[in-house]
Structures are given as structure tokens and as C-alpha cells.
Amino acid sequence: MNCLKPTYMKNKTSNLVSSFLTMGLVLLAGYVLAQQQKIQYFRPYDQRGINVFETSKEDSIGFDGLKIRIGANFKQQYQNLSHSNEADVVLALPGTPNEFDQNKLMEIGGGFNLAMANLNLDFQLADGVRVNLVTYLSSRHHSETWVKAGYFQIDKVSFLNSEFMNKLWKNLTLKVGHMEINYGDAHFRRSDGGNGIYNPFVENYLMDAFSTEIGAELYWQRNGLIAMMGITDGEIQGNVTRPDDRSPSVYGKVGFDKNLKENLRVRLTGSFYTTSSSISNTLYSGDRTGSHYYMATEPEFYLSSGVKTATTVSNRFTSGRLNPGFRDAVQSFMINPFVKVGGLEFFGTYEMSTGRASNETSDREYSQYAAEGVYRFAQDRLYIGARYNQASGEESFGDVSVDRTAFAGGWFVTKNILFKVEYVTQKYNDYPSTDIRHNMKLDGFVIEGIVGL
Numbered sequence: 001m002n003c004l005k006p007t008y009m010k011n012k013t014s015n016l017v018s019s020f021l022t023m024g025l026v027l028l029a030g031y032v033l034a035q036q037q038k039i040q041y042f043r044p045y046d047q048r049g050i051n052v053f054e055t056s057k058e059d060s061i062g063f064d065g066l067k068i069r070i071g072a073n074f075k076q077q078y079q080n081l082s083h084s085n086e087a088d089v090v091l092a093l094p095g096t097p098n099e100f101d102q103n104k105l106m107e108i109g110g111g112f113n114l115a116m117a118n119l120n121l122d123f124q125l126a127d128g129v130r131v132n133l134v135t136y137l138s139s140r141h142h143s144e145t146w147v148k149a150g151y152f153q154i155d156k157v158s159f160l161n162s163e164f165m166n167k168l169w170k171n172l173t174l175k176v177g178h179m180e181i182n183y184g185d186a187h188f189r190r191s192d193g194g195n196g197i198y199n200p201f202v203e204n205y206l207m208d209a210f211s212t213e214i215g216a217e218l219y220w221q222r223n224g225l226i227a228m229m230g231i232t233d234g235e236i237q238g239n240v241t242r243p244d245d246r247s248p249s250v251y252g253k254v255g256f257d258k259n260l261k262e263n264l265r266v267r268l269t270g271s272f273y274t275t276s277s278s279i280s281n282t283l284y285s286g287d288r289t290g291s292h293y294y295m296a297t298e299p300e301f302y303l304s305s306g307v308k309t310a311t312t313v314s315n316r317f318t319s320g321r322l323n324p325g326f327r328d329a330v331q332s333f334m335i336n337p338f339v340k341v342g343g344l345e346f347f348g349t350y351e352m353s354t355g356r357a358s359n360e361t362s363d364r365e366y367s368q369y370a371a372e373g374v375y376r377f378a379q380d381r382l383y384i385g386a387r388y389n390q391a392s393g394e395e396s397f398g399d400v401s402v403d404r405t406a407f408a409g410g411w412f413v414t415k416n417i418l419f420k421v422e423y424v425t426q427k428y429n430d431y432p433s434t435d436i437r438h439n440m441k442l443d444g445f446v447i448e449g450i451v452g453l
Contacts, residue, residue: 116139116194181273209332229250230250322393344376399430405424
């Protein structure tokens with residue numbers, strides 16, 4: 001899915017120039033496209049998309065022909081994080097000119113990070129039929145252009161010329177294509193490349209359950225009740241080799257989402273995801289844009305295929321995250337409550353996952369929970385929030401856990417422009433002294449400026 005050859009930013013000066021050019025292009029696009037086309041059953045990329053989960057079945061926009069909506073997201077960060085550990089010195093390639101301590105953390109300080117940008121294309125093809133295509137123009141992991149995903153969403157079937165199907169489809173939605181899978185609710189509130197509008201904080205969860213896979217999802221919604229079943233190929237890309245080692249992923253969700261009173265909204269969902277065999281399942285490693293804590297918790301050098309390799313922004317792009325490594329088989333469950341009372345909102349996550357890597361014969365267990373509270377005021381233009389996230393699980397050397405606490409605040413200058421700041425502390429527990437994560441700590445702040453069109 002790589003569309004262009006890599007064009008890497010060689011130094012801080014070119015990085016900064018590119019950031020300003022990208023921001024200028026996005027703002028120019030916003031000016032030119034001030035009167036955006038209205039797309040049916042659509043989640044906006046600006047402030048209006050906050051706390052939107054599955055798109056509703058509300059038919060509020062009439063169809064009057066083919067429409068093309070061009071949008072974008074842009075994000076620029078300033079980061080000032082520090083990290084430390086108490087790991088033993090472990091020499092790699094000892095006795096050679098390339099000898100190095102693989103547990104030595106990289107020296108980091110304050111500075112601007114690589115700008116991220118997304119291009120959002122939405123097409124209204126027929127009444128109740130639309131296509132979504134998101135392209136990562138620039139991100140931490142891929143500074144070249146990459147397509148995220150593209151899918152059909154069908155909310156009406158008038159093209160079938162069947163009154164029976166029209167009535168049946170009043171409560172149904174079908175999504176088909178290469179898409180962000182709807183496992184759990186946390187992925188609706190995460191940052192995705194240049195799109196950080198939906199996330200009140202800077203980074204995503206420790207165990208970031210996010211992947212794009214090829215398949216289909218069928219939804220049923222009525223009076224606040226939600227049910228969904230999905231099936232995909234179980235991997236981030238299509239492949240026809242080694243069929244005996246592959247099986248599809250099956251997942252689903254049930255729950256309800258309703259305004260019980262004028263200022264009270266309650267949502268509660270439960271989700272599952274399962275695949276019995278895979279060459280490279282990416283439920284917890286499917287983010288191709290990368291962590292928003294650049295270079296934090298990363299070594300100065302590491303071994304890659306037996307070669308001493310310098311750590312860079314792109315080759316170590318999951319800084320601060322915890323990946324259980326379930327690449328072969330995985331069974332996961334997630335429960336998400338969401339309550340909004342006036343300007344106060346609470347979002348929670350409890351997740352349990354079991355699985356194994358391709359070189360393992362028995363399953364391991366991982367779990368995580370998170371709780372976040374956000375208060376929005378001044379007509380929702382300002383907010384403050386706090387989040388606690390803890391993940392723990394089994395490794396070959398024993399049980400481990402990671403704790404993260406984050407405090408954030410944000411200001412919507414307009415519905416399209418968000419400025420936010422986060423202070424974070426993170427601690428690694430129970431890793432052996434020979435592991436770089438032994439008593440490792442991370443703390444500091446990150447500032448983000450985000451544009452969403």
C-alpha cells in the first residue's frame with residue numbers, strides 16, 4: 001500500500017520548514033474548502049466528531065447527487081520528556097569495535113517532533129452509500145505517504161429496488177473494505193496520525209488495540225441498542241500464501257447508547273475479538289503512525305538481525321507502549337462505560353486478552369484497565385482531564401506491569417483548531433535487572449497544536 005518512495009527529513013531545520021509548509025497547506029485547504037460538502041452518516045474530523053462512536057442511523061441529509069469531500073488533519077508537537085532506568089549493563093557484540101550497552105537509554109530533551117498529517121477523502125456515491133479513504137501524508141513511523149484504509153459504508157439499499165430490503169435496512173449498516181476494526185470503544189477516542197481531535201490526551205493506551213484489516217462489519221441499531229458482528233482476514237494486509245497457517249478474525253459488539261435525560265448520556269458496550277491462527281496478527285501493533293512520546297524509553301543502540309543499529313524516530317516507533325506480542329493467536333474482551341453529565345464525562349476500559357506468538361506453544365494472559373475523567377466548560381471550548389492506565393501480563397521471565405498517569409488541558413480556538421498540553425508519568429514494574437525496562441520511569445510534558453477539517 002506504499003504509494004510514494006520515502007522522502008526523509010534530514011535534519012531539524014528541514015523538519016521545521018516542512019512542518020510549517022504542511023500547516024500552511026492545511027490552513028489554505030481549510031480556507032478554500034470553507035463550504036464543505038455534506039456527507040450522509042458521517043463523523044466530522046473537527047470538534048463535532050468528539051464523543052461520536054458508531055455513526056447513527058439518523059437520516060438528516062438528503063441525497064442530491066455525487067459528492068466529494070476533501071479534508072485533512074495536521075498535528076505539531078513540542079515535547080519535553082525525561083526517562084531513566086536501573087538496569088544492569090548488558091554488553092552486545094562484546095570484544096568488537098561495535099560493542100555497546102543495550103540497556104543504555106537514549107539521551108533526550110526538549111524539542112519539536114516530526115509533524116504528522118492525514119488526508120481525508122469521503123465520497124457520497126448514492127443515497128446512503130459512501131466511501132471513506134484516509135491517507136497518512138507524514139507520520140513518525142512512515143515519513144512517506146501511506147494509505148491507512150478505504151471502505152464502503154452502506155446505510156440504504158434503494159439501489160436494490162426492493163421495498164422489503166428498504167424496510168429491513170432501516171436499522172442496518174454494512175461496512176466492507178480495508179478498515180479500522182470496531183473492537184472496543186477506546187479506538188474512537190485515540191489519536192490517529194495527524195488526527196488528535198478526538199483524544200483529550202496526547203498518547204493512546206499502553207495496550208493500543210487498533211488495527212486495519214480487510215473484511216466486513218454488519219450493524220443493527222434501534223432506540224439506543226447496538227449490535228455488531230465482523231469478520232476479517234485477521235491481518236493488516238491481504239495475503240494468499242501459507243493458507244494452513246491463517247484463519248479469519250471474528251469479532252463483535254453489543255451495548256446501548258442513549259440520552260436518558262436532557263443532560264445525561266449513558267453508553268455501555270462489550271466487545272470480543274478472536275483469531276485462532278495468524279502469520280502476523282496486529283491487534284496490539286497495528287498503528288502505522290507511531291507513539292506520540294518520541295524516543296522516550298528507547299535505547300541508544302539495539303541489535304537488529306545481529307547488527308548494531310542506532311535508534312531513530314521511525315525504527316523504534318512504539319515508545320511507551322506495551323505490546324503483548326500475540327502475533328499468532330489472540331482472544332480479547334473489552335468493556336467500555338461512558339457517562340456524560342452536562343460538561344463532565346467519564347470513560348472507562350477493562351480489557352482481558354490471551355494469546356501467543358508463533359514460537360510459543362501455550363497462551364499467556366494480559367489485562368489492562370483505564371479510567372479517565374474530562375470536564376468541558378466555556379461552551380465546550382475549554383477542558384481539563386485526568387487519566388489512569390495500567391496494564392499487566394505474563395512474560396517468559398514472570399509477571400510485569402506498567403502504570404501511567406496523565407493530566408491534560410485543551411482549548412478549542414475554533415471547532416477546527418485545538419491546542420492541548422499533557423503532563424505524564426509512567427513506571428515499569430517487575431522487569432528483571434537484565435531488561436532495559438527494569439525500574440524504568442518516564443515523565444514530562446507534551447504540547448500539541450492540531451487542525452481538523
